[in-house]
Amino acid sequence: MNDRFLKACRREPVDCTPVWLMRQAGRYMAEYRKLRERHPILEMIKTPELAAEVTLQPVRAFDLDAAIIFSDILPVLECLGLPLTFISGKGPVIERPVTTASDVDALPAEADRTPLNPTVEAVRLVRRELDGRTPLIGFSGAPFTLACYAIEGGSSRDFEQARLFMIREPAAWHGLMERLATVIADYLCAQVDAGAQAVQLFDSWAGLLNPMDYKRFAQPYSHRILSRVRQHADVPVIHFATGSSGILPELKEAGGTVIGIDSRTDLGRARSLLGSDIAVQGNLDPVYLLAGPEAFSSHVDHILKTGGTMPGHIFNLGHGVLKQTPVEHVRALVDMVHERSQRPHAGSAPGP
Amino acid sequence: MNDRFLKACRREPVDCTPVWLMRQAGRYMAEYRKLRERHPILEMIKTPELAAEVTLQPVRAFDLDAAIIFSDILPVLECLGLPLTFISGKGPVIERPVTTASDVDALPAEADRTPLNPTVEAVRLVRRELDGRTPLIGFSGAPFTLACYAIEGGSSRDFEQARLFMIREPAAWHGLMERLATVIADYLCAQVDAGAQAVQLFDSWAGLLNPMDYKRFAQPYSHRILSRVRQHADVPVIHFATGSSGILPELKEAGGTVIGIDSRTDLGRARSLLGSDIAVQGNLDPVYLLAGPEAFSSHVDHILKTGGTMPGHIFNLGHGVLKQTPVEHVRALVDMVHERSQRPHAGSAPGP
Numbered sequence A, B: 001m002n003d004r005f006l007k008a009c010r011r012e013p014v015d016c017t018p019v020w021l022m023r024q025a026g027r028y029m030a031e032y033r034k035l036r037e038r039h040p041i042l043e044m045i046k047t048p049e050l051a052a053e054v055t056l057q058p059v060r061a062f063d064l065d066a067a068i069i070f071s072d073i074l075p076v077l078e079c080l081g082l083p084l085t086f087i088s089g090k091g092p093v094i095e096r097p098v099t100t101a102s103d104v105d106a107l108p109a110e111a112d113r114t115p116l117n118p119t120v121e122a123v124r125l126v127r128r129e130l131d132g133r134t135p136l137i138g139f140s141g142a143p144f145t146l147a148c149y150a151i152e153g154g155s156s157r158d159f160e161q162a163r164l165f166m167i168r169e170p171a172a173w174h175g176l177m178e179r180l181a182t183v184i185a186d187y188l189c190a191q192v193d194a195g196a197q198a199v200q201l202f203d204s205w206a207g208l209l210n211p212m213d214y215k216r217f218a219q220p221y222s223h224r225i226l227s228r229v230r231q232h233a234d235v236p237v238i239h240f241a242t243g244s245s246g247i248l249p250e251l252k253e254a255g256g257t258v259i260g261i262d263s264r265t266d267l268g269r270a271r272s273l274l275g276s277d278i279a280v281q282g283n284l285d286p287v288y289l290l291a292g293p294e295a296f297s298s299h300v301d302h303i304l305k306t307g308g309t310m311p312g313h314i315f316n317l318g319h320g321v322l323k324q325t326p327v328e329h330v331r332a333l334v335d336m337v338h339e340r341s342q343r344p345h346a347g348s349a350p351g352p
Helices: A004-009 A030-038 A041-046 A048-061 A101-105 A114-130 A143-152 A160-168 A170-193 A211-217 A219-232 A245-254 A267-274 A286-291 A293-307 A327-340 B004-009 B030-038 B041-046 B048-061 B075-079 B101-105 B114-130 B143-152 B160-168 B170-193 B211-232 B245-254 B267-274 B286-291 B293-307 B327-340
Strands: A084-087 A091-094 A136-141 A198-202 A237-240 A258-260 A279-281 B084-087 B091-094 B136-141 B198-202 B237-240 B258-260 B279-284 B313-317
Touching (some): A004 A198, A041 A084, A048 A114, A048 A327, A091 A143, A114 A136, A114 A170, A143 A160, A143 A219, A160 A170, A198 A219, A211 A245, A219 A245, A245 A258, A267 A279, A286 A293, A286 A327, A293 A327, B004 B313, B030 B041, B030 B048, B041 B048, B041 B114, B048 B114, B075 B084, B075 B114, B091 B143, B101 B170, B114 B170, B136 B143, B136 B170, B143 B160, B143 B170, B143 B211, B160 B170, B170 B198, B198 B211, B211 B237, B267 B279, B279 B286, B293 B313, B293 B327
Parallel strands (some): A136 A198, A198 A237, A237 A258, A258 A279, B136 B198, B198 B237, B237 B258
Antiparallel strands (some): A084 A091, B084 B091
């Protein structure tokens, strides 16, 4: 069994730096595109066999140290009675966004977990298929990021409407966050019960907040979720946000075994700021992966060097793989990380 | 004459914290909307009398400590033969974006300064009109941000195309940056010669870069511009970027008398990181200004407290005023900053 990833999460010695890539299953792979021709994105997510197949595609194609379940962060909103559609070229659309305090009051008192069942089932299928060879990561969006979509009604550069709602209607905001936190914690625990050996909490837009607002409006809910998962089972938890240079200490406070660092942050500075009692994941710019090995070679060296100053580094991108990325670039990156980070005396490899 | 702003730029004692607001002239003011009904945005910028009038509107309406010339960062691109249009609801569009290295080679060897003349003339008109009562700030976009628009062809969340070009075509990138740096430095010096008493360099998207890329692809050109302006005249230079928590030391290295801090960064942390030998400007979230005095009161206190730990703080937003902002909120903010930051013994006010 390849346990490099799980060891690095626990800051234990590894034979070389483990690597997986956010959005490693996706449109850049021909196998994926072939399935997508016949199935809309929500159908792929909602059909356990399809989600499982897509999850496994990159694990078969590359020497990755972890699989991550194929899904999306938004189906959690369906549990609160907020149906969504994906419109080609526009991305996700929440059909009836939350725009007033009474919209929050009108949400069902009891969340409906059924929209998440297919993903939990897919976790079970993938885990069985992998048979312990590669660890499987489950995930969910964090409450702040999901609330942003629920209020804004879709994607946005700054989520101004959502942040305005948060400021003007703090009671309703906290009500929405409470509901999201409960269903997200349940969802992550269900994925762990189904076989996920680690989970990642994606707080994609938390970097839009300054530390004061993050602590007041987002941190308590992420903290509650991360604590509940850790109480439920002894699995590593990766806590990730983009544009998060300004709130790294607060992200750590909220919890997580590993902090995911985005591409704009220098990994060495992040490590000094976070201290040696936590692992880090990251942080190659996906644009470099798209540009190719010649372009990313020196960045890989820099990331391995700064990430490797303390135990507990998982190599990853700072954000998801871009859809135009050639598969050979992905293969070259994964192999480069392994080759250049070999520590023959640290892992279980026999001595000379 | 009100010289609080200029004193704070030089880190000299002031009677209270000076305040001005990015995009303080704009659609949130009825006087502005009335003019905009009759004139498209580019006509407003290109007609010195209109630009001057719009510049003065907020200075007449509120107790602001500085005026900033009404213009846009993009007309600089016209100097390189890249015409632009503003499409309602879509924003700026560069008609023939730079997409290949040969597009850079095909740019005119000698930049045409005439597209910038109306703004320089507007500076002259405003300076005469203000007659020393309120200092006037000139500005330009920074080369990185302008190159992003030139390549991407318009606005974008991540400017992926532009950053990919930068990585794949470094020689062409540097060629484009060279040309931009020359015309921007000339432009800022011309504004100073026309009467601008300070200038701001807006590197709106520099926060998309990690420190390594910023140093390689952007910093040398901003540094050259900021040095040339300082050699040309003894005027304060404000250096601003958004999402810049991760590159603050590099922004300081590039130059500037004042570093503009965006809303996502804690001002106190920025001050400790930057040190006491530089002034700071910022950093209320524009969404708070939109939400109103009850919402922004505690944030104003926090910003005045953390900004005031060392001499040299100019109060501002972390980004531009949002167009839906009620004018009473702007008035309340300006007055609140002045009232709550009074230092009766520090300025020129007589003792008791």
